[in-house]
Amino acid sequence: EPEVTQTPSHQVTQMGQEVILRCVPISNHLYFYWYRQILGQKVEFLVSFYNNEISEKSEIFDDQFSVERPDGSNFTLKIRSTKLEDSAMYFCASTLPGQGYEQYFGPGTRLTVT
């Protein structure tokens, strides 16, 4: 069964460093999302992406964040200058236009900023 994959599973970085989190959405999906979950808190929406541009973004998704689909398969989230409070699980999701537009999530990348 097709699934969303994410790499790396765990990323440790120092404050102020740039990180790129990678996702490979399900191959025929057209709409992509990033969410994050700080330990012990709710899953929060960051950004959605369609047709090579951002469709929606939350207030969390500030100028430190950017997304890109550099080729036909990868979808990346870049954090330019990480802060301690960026430590969280980051989940990628994708969906295919259809009746319910249900989203399918990847296993996540645990980002630890020290």
Next chain:
Amino acid sequence: DAKTTQPTSMDCAEGRAANLPCNHSTISGNEYVYWYRQIHSQGPQYIIHGLKNNETNEMASLIITEDRKSSTLILPHATLRDTAVYYCIVRVALLSNDMRFGAGTRLTVKP
């Protein structure tokens, strides 16, 4: 999107049916009910969704009341691997709409 109310936690005996309720009294006519679950810190897993009819798939059944103000997710024969946080989400089915996760119900399946 309409808000949902779920119990904080529930227990279920292994092999028995787990019935997880959700209230969504302000649901609009074009909003679907979705259920996801999250096992430990894994990515949320899609379970099922419905608009107004009851739905069943290989994982679960979704029962939506006639007035659509509440729903129940049924896991017919719960196993220990079904221990997870279950989220009920109400949302208009549009590509641009994100999933708004609440606190969910922590289901513990006990041997």
